[in-house]
Amino acid sequence: MRSRTHILEEESLFELKRTLPNEWVIREKPKDYGIDLEIEIFTSKGEYTGIVFWVQLKATDSEKLKDHKSIRMPIAKIRQLASYDLPVALFRYNSNSRTFYFDWIKRHAYLSSSSEKKSFNIEFQDYHLWSKDSTCQIISFLKSKIRFSNNSFSFPIKGFLNNINAPDKTVRKLSSKISKNIALIEITRDRNLANIEINLLENRIVLNLSGSFGGSIGYKKGDLDNEELIFKAFKSCLILIVFQTDKDVELFKFINDHELLHEVINHPGMLDYLMPKLIASESGNHFTKEVVEHVFKSGNSISATIIQTIIFLSSRNVISKERVESYFNQIIDIGLELENYTSLATSYYNFGGYYRGIKLYDKALHYYNKAYKTENNYLKKGYFCRELGGILFELDFFRLSAKLYKKANVLEPENVFLLATIGDAEFYSGNYEKALNYFDDFLVKNAYQKHDKYEFSLKFTICKALIEIIETKAQKRNPKKLLGILKNIDKKQLHNSDKLDELIKIDALNPIIWSYYSTLFLKSEDLTMLFLSSLMQAVLVRFDSKIWSYVSILTTYEGSPLGLLNDIVNTAYFYCREEFLSDLQDMIELEEYDDFKGEKFINYVEELIKTPKEYPMELRFWEEDDVKIIEL
Numbered sequence: 001m002r003s004r005t006h007i008l009e010e011e012s013l014f015e016l017k018r019t020l021p022n023e024w025v026i027r028e029k030p031k032d033y034g035i036d037l038e039i040e041i042f043t044s045k046g047e048y049t050g051i052v053f054w055v056q057l058k059a060t061d062s063e064k065l066k067d068h069k070s071i072r073m074p075i076a077k078i079r080q081l082a083s084y085d086l087p088v089a090l091f092r093y094n095s096n097s098r099t100f101y102f103d104w105i106k107r108h109a110y111l112s113s114s115s116e117k118k119s120f121n122i123e124f125q126d127y128h129l130w131s132k133d134s135t136c137q138i139i140s141f142l143k144s145k146i147r148f149s150n151n152s153f154s155f156p157i158k159g160f161l162n163n164i165n166a167p168d169k170t171v172r173k174l175s176s177k178i179s180k181n182i183a184l185i186e187i188t189r190d191r192n193l194a195n196i197e198i199n200l201l202e203n204r205i206v207l208n209l210s211g212s213f214g215g216s217i218g219y220k221k222g223d224l225d226n227e228e229l230i231f232k233a234f235k236s237c238l239i240l241i242v243f244q245t246d247k248d249v250e251l252f253k254f255i256n257d258h259e260l261l262h263e264v265i266n267h268p269g270m271l272d273y274l275m276p277k278l279i280a281s282e283s284g285n286h287f288t289k290e291v292v293e294h295v296f297k298s299g300n301s302i303s304a305t306i307i308q309t310i311i312f313l314s315s316r317n318v319i320s321k322e323r324v325e326s327y328f329n330q331i332i333d334i335g336l337e338l339e340n341y342t343s344l345a346t347s348y349y350n351f352g353g354y355y356r357g358i359k360l361y362d363k364a365l366h367y368y369n370k371a372y373k374t375e376n377n378y379l380k381k382g383y384f385c386r387e388l389g390g391i392l393f394e395l396d397f398f399r400l401s402a403k404l405y406k407k408a409n410v411l412e413p414e415n416v417f418l419l420a421t422i423g424d425a426e427f428y429s430g431n432y433e434k435a436l437n438y439f440d441d442f443l444v445k446n447a448y449q450k451h452d453k454y455e456f457s458l459k460f461t462i463c464k465a466l467i468e469i470i471e472t473k474a475q476k477r478n479p480k481k482l483l484g485i486l487k488n489i490d491k492k493q494l495h496n497s498d499k500l501d502e503l504i505k506i507d508a509l510n511p512i513i514w515s516y517y518s519t520l521f522l523k524s525e526d527l528t529m530l531f532l533s534s535l536m537q538a539v540l541v542r543f544d545s546k547i548w549s550y551v552s553i554l555t556t557y558e559g560s561p562l563g564l565l566n567d568i569v570n571t572a573y574f575y576c577r578e579e580f581l582s583d584l585q586d587m588i589e590l591e592e593y594d595d596f597k598g599e600k601f602i603n604y605v606e607e608l609i610k611t612p613k614e615y616p617m618e619l620r621f622w623e624e625d626d627v628k629i630i631e632l
Contacts, residue, residue, distance in 0.1 A: 004061070012059035012093035013037075019100060021135055029054070034081060035088065041139060051142050054086050056105070059093040068094040069101060069124045075112050078120060082109035087145060087211055089138070092124060100130040104141070110206050110214035111164075111199060127191065137192060141210070144195060148212040151246045153195075157209075159185040160194030165202045166224055173227040174200065174234060181231075184238070184254060196241070198234070205230070207237050215240035235260060236270065243274055251277065265294045279327070288327060296334050296343075324354055345375030349384070356387065361394045382411030386418065389425070398429040416442060417451045427459055428509065433473040436463035452613050454570040458539055461561065465532050472508055482507040495520065511540040527559035535564075538572070548572035549584040552605060553593070569608045581606065 013036070017026055025040040037055040042048060060067050071092055081088045088105040101124035112120035147153050159178065163171045178198075179187045188194050199206040204218040217237040223229050235258055242251045255261055264270050264278075271278075271291070278291050328351040335344030352367030368388050372378040379385065389404030402425035409418040423438030439460040446453050466472050482503060486494075493499045494516045503513055514536040521530040531554045538547040552572065555565040572580045584605065588598025 008059045008061060008095060009057070011095060012057050015093060015098055016055075016057060016091060016100065019130060034077065041142070051139070051146070052086055053142060054084065054088045055091055056081060056088060057091050057093065059095065061095050063096055068092065068097070070121055072119050072121050074118060075115060075120050078105060078109050078112055081105045087142065090122065101128045102130060102134070103128050104211050106211040106214070107197070107208050110208050110216065113214070113216055114204060114218060140192070144210040145212055148195070148210040155184045155247065155250055156186045157184065157195040158188045158193055159196045159198055160188055160191045161198045161200060162191065163200050166200040170224045170227070170230060171200055174230055177227070177231045178234065182238070184242070184250065205233050205237050207241050209241050213241050213244040232263070236263065236267070239264065240270070240273065243277060248277060261290060265291060288323065289330060292327060292330050293334065296331055297338075321358070328354070341374055345371050345378065348374060349378065353387070356391055359394075361391050364391050365395065380411070382408045382415070385411060389421065393425055398425050401425040402429055416445045419445065420451070420456045423456065423459065427463065430475040430477040430508070432463045432466045436460060436467065439463065452570070452574070454567040455539070455574070457567040458535065458564065458571055461564065462536060462539060466508055469532070470504065470508065475505070475508060477507045477509065479507050479510065482510050486512060509540055511537045514540070527554070527557050530554065531557070531560040535568070538568075542575045545572065545576035545580040545583040546587070548576060548580050549587045552584060553587065553596070553601075556601065566608050569605050570610055573609050574612045
């Protein structure tokens with residue numbers, strides 16, 4: 001026997017299909033997401049609009065009007081439905097009158113946002129009853145939602161005050177104040193013309209901007225007679241709404257015009273919420289100084305961390321360099337003024353970290369030095385030694401870099417990747433045998449490839465060749481001397497192997513010398529040495545996709561070391577990305593490779609490529625005596 005619930009569901013679905021326009025396409029949905037229908041809107045002429053929404057259908061047999069005009073739902077369910085990309089309409093069907101009430105679920109997500117209960121009573125008003133105008137209202141709402149979600153609008157916008165359970169007097173006073181003082185909103189008495197719904201409740205105000213953005217601010221029930229306080233709550237709530245749009249100029253003008261910065265700064269929840277734009281937006285740069293001074297002098301560690309995080313992210317071009325430098329100089333001055341040397345050292349460290357992130361390594365080194373001179377415990381931190389070693393490496397201080405990496409390795413013995421970085425620093429220091437041993441140790445301990453090994457596998461091969469073939473275990477490299485010689489030498493001499501052997505004793509890591517070696521080995525058809533000399537060029541130059549393409553093809557020739565193609569391809573892709581594949585494609589199409597199965601080869605190369613591993617950016621700050629780390 002079929003249950004009444006099942007029959008009622010079918011009846012409500014049948015009646016809704018009869019009620020909606022014939023040209024709208026209605027599709028039933030699986031119940032997995034709590035959605036009953038998907039509706040696609042077409043015009044009366046059958047033209048496609050691209051507008052789609054979802055429906056949850058709730059039916060009742062109750063003869064009580066109260067049951068028809070309300071439904072209690074779990075707040076978790078309301079939030080789930082409101083979180084979907086497509087707007088969800090809630091339709092309430094009554095079998096006795098065969099009528100529907102409907103409203104948008106997002107509205108009730110905003111209205112219930114501050115509730116501490118597990119469920120919320122959704123109440124329909126008379127204007128929610130389906131009528132001949134409802135079709136146009138749905139289309140108008142959805143078009144408006146698209147416009148506001150895309151920020152394709154400008155101020156002023158129209159606003160409607162919806163009194164839910166506040167005194168009428170309070171509503172009239174608030175309406176008057178908005179009309180007189182708020183240039184962003186024009187009050188209308190027609191709810192269907194409004195873009196923003198201003199809901200006034202007995203204990204809070206809730207704003208709903210076309211189902212795209214929402215916010216609420218609470219107050220005590222007894223405050224409803226205080227019209228200034230209610231107006232203040234409205235302005236605070238409007239800040240939250242405008243913040244969610246991209247209208248930064250209007251946001252900051254509104255805060256300025258109504259002198260609300262003090263209110264924002266002294267409201268912890270609002271300050272933390274607005275912090276990204278107050279700190280990061282170019283339109284709000286005049287707020288930065290006041291916000292930073294308040295936060296750091298108040299000792300608010302959470303807000304300070306939020307600021308540090310926003311600034312730290314600026315290395316990804318979120319904030320202009322000038323703004324970041326101004327910010328750090330300000331908190332450094334505050335640290336000096338308060339004689340808070342732990343905070344000061346942290347500021348120096350993070351300032352250096354910022355410069356490291358944007359590859360200004362000389363400035364990064366300056367502030368890292370200031371950090372450990374202010375707080376010498378930094379040199380007992382593995383991460384600090386590791387990062388400082390990396391800065392020194394980028395500035396070509398390879399021997400110092402190796403010392404810092406080794407110190408970090410003692411402090412972080414579980415960090416296998418440090419073996420590779422020590423090997424790199426020893427390699428460029430000219431200590432090829434030491435580098436070989438560190439690369440070997442890394443490759444063995446990184447057997448499960450927690451870290452990418454490709455480049456270090458190639459450098460292991462290069463070190464082995466330098467030691468065994470060129471018989472150079474170590475050298476005191478003199479790159480400047482060699483560059484001076486190359487600048488003045490007769491280029492004909494560079495086609496003489498004895499001269500190249502002489503020059504390589506000055507610096508074995510000069511790619512120009514290896515390019516001339518390649519020419520000689522190509523003429524003599526020494527494919528093993530041609531491969532090694534070309535590999536040297538590729539590894540030392542790094543960003544030349546043509547050399548990497550050439551070396552990749554050389555791996556297919558007899559005499560080249562076996563098993564290195566995977567390492568070559570992934571190192572090439574790490575440095576050159578898609579340009580490597582493009583140049584490889586061009587190279588295999590050259591006439592000299594006519595007998596080469598180029599297309600098959602490049603397909604195989606593409607199969608070898610793995611997405612390079614990425615390591616999260618880290619922000620460090622001190623909380624009492626402990627260092628806290630945020631991965632970004």
